Amino acid sequence: MRPTLPRLVNILxxxxxxxxxxxxxxxxxxxxxxxxNVKHSMNPFDEIAVEExxxxxxxxxxxxxxxxxxxxxxxxxxxxxxTALAMGADSGIHITTPENAVVxxxxxxxxxxxxxxxxxxxxxxxxxxxxxxxxxxxxxMLAGLLGWSQGSFASxxxxxxxxxxxxxxxxxxxxxxxxxxLPMIVTTDLRLNEPRYASLPNIMKAxxxxxxxxxxEDLGLDLTPRFETISVSEPPKRQGGGKVESVDELVSxxxxxxxx
Amino acid sequence: xxSLTPLRPLSSALRQSYRxxxxxxxxxxxxxxxxxxxxxAIKLYKELHRLGRDYPDPKYDFNKRLRRAFEKNAKVTDPExxxxxLELGEHIKxxxxxxISLKKFRxxxxxxxxxxxxx
Numbered sequence: 001m002r003p004t005l006p007r008l009v010n011i012l013x014x015x016x017x018x019x020x021x022x023x024x025x026x027x028x029x030x031x032x033x034x035x036x037n038v039k040h041s042m043n044p045f046d047e048i049a050v051e052e053x054x055x056x057x058x059x060x061x062x063x064x065x066x067x068x069x070x071x072x073x074x075x076x077x078x079x080x081x082x083t084a085l086a087m088g089a090d091s092g093i094h095i096t097t098p099e100n101a102v103v104x105x106x107x108x109x110x111x112x113x114x115x116x117x118x119x120x121x122x123x124x125x126x127x128x129x130x131x132x133x134x135x136x137x138x139x140x141m142l143a144g145l146l147g148w149s150q151g152s153f154a155s156x157x158x159x160x161x162x163x164x165x166x167x168x169x170x171x172x173x174x175x176x177x178x179x180x181x182l183p184m185i186v187t188t189d190l191r192l193n194e195p196r197y198a199s200l201p202n203i204m205k206a207x208x209x210x211x212x213x214x215x216x217e218d219l220g221l222d223l224t225p226r227f228e229t230i231s232v233s234e235p236p237k238r239q240g241g242g243k244v245e246s247v248d249e250l251v252s253x254x255x256x257x258x259x260x
Numbered sequence: 261x262x263s264l265t266p267l268r269p270l271s272s273a274l275r276q277s278y279r280x281x282x283x284x285x286x287x288x289x290x291x292x293x294x295x296x297x298x299x300x301a302i303k304l305y306k307e308l309h310r311l312g313r314d315y316p317d318p319k320y321d322f323n324k325r326l327r328r329a330f331e332k333n334a335k336v337t338d339p340e341x342x343x344x345x346l347e348l349g350e351h352i353k354x355x356x357x358x359x360i361s362l363k364k365f366r367x368x369x370x371x372x373x374x375x376x377x378x379x
Contacts, residue, residue: 021367190368197357200307
């Protein structure tokens with residue numbers, strides 16, 4: 001029997017330029033969105049995804065050929081791709097969208113499908129959700145569009161030579177282990193790994209790595225949103241509490257409120 | 261956290277509370293041995309300054325303390341002393357990195373895994 005040739009795994013890591021986790025979100029002045037004139041950085045779950053791709057390559061339990069970071073966003077999304085390159089990705093792809101344009105998960109999934117069909121990837125590792133919109137749907141949509149298996153909320157990922165994948169998923173009440181074969185979509189959860197910090201020398205080295213830029217029209221993509229956000233508002237402000245002098249007063253106040 | 265001055269190594273008790281982030285502290289230092297000491301110091305300063313932007317405690321004046329720490333050693337000429345200070349600087353860099361990573365991790369855990377016990 002002829003031995004099977006070792007597969008070279010091509011990994012695609014979609015990364016999103018989202019509002020930085022430490023920013024206090026404010027509703028925008030028109031009441032139809034949030035203030036986006038704030039610090040942005042790579043979505044933390046996407047950082048975990050980039051880190052996992054690099055660790056897969058370092059572990060050598062499977063032969064990783066190439067790690068490509070891709071982002072669909074405005075001009076500044078290039079910085080996010082450069083951060084992924086500084087962490088260790090090999091090349092980048094940037095699909096440009098107009099400044100302040102809304103790109104919905106379905107649009108992202110369609111764009112990723114086009115790139116995957118054109119350039120042939122075996123494994124897509126992405127964050128489970130973006131911390132600014134928290135939709136958490138892109139991974140599932142992409143798996144559906146491609147007809148690929150998916151391992152979402154992964155807290156452990158093992159890829160063996162030959163394409164067999166073991167994913168440990170974080171679910172309500174515990175952990176679930178699934179076995180699947182490449183090609184596959186994996187979405188990362190918090191405990192998968194601790195992402196490395198992109199140090200200054202690595203950032204300098206990353207400037208030499210190539211980033212391909214595309215416009216949606218070049219790929220035959222229509223990224224216009226299907227939804228219109230009508231209004232965004234803050235939750236009601238917390239009413240101040242009152243102090244009581246004694247336990248009896250506390251009990252009487254609770255009786256007044258109908259709690260006891 | 262505001263009581264921590266990252267100019268002294270962390271106590272082992274505090275270090276244990278970092279759990280998985282101890283791996284960050286134990287990674288081997290990649291000090292560029294070929295560079296002259298002055299350039300090593302400049303490189304370290306730039307890296308610490310960059311990290312200071314993400315330092316978790318907004319009330320802690322990172323840049324001022326960084327400047328003071330480097331100014332204190334400006335007159336030192338003994339190469340052994342300088343090497344020790346640079347090693348201390350590298351160690352502090354790792355601690356600051358651990359603090360930054362930990363703050364982010366805790367925020368994400370509070371936001372997305374608030375109701376879970378330890379696994």
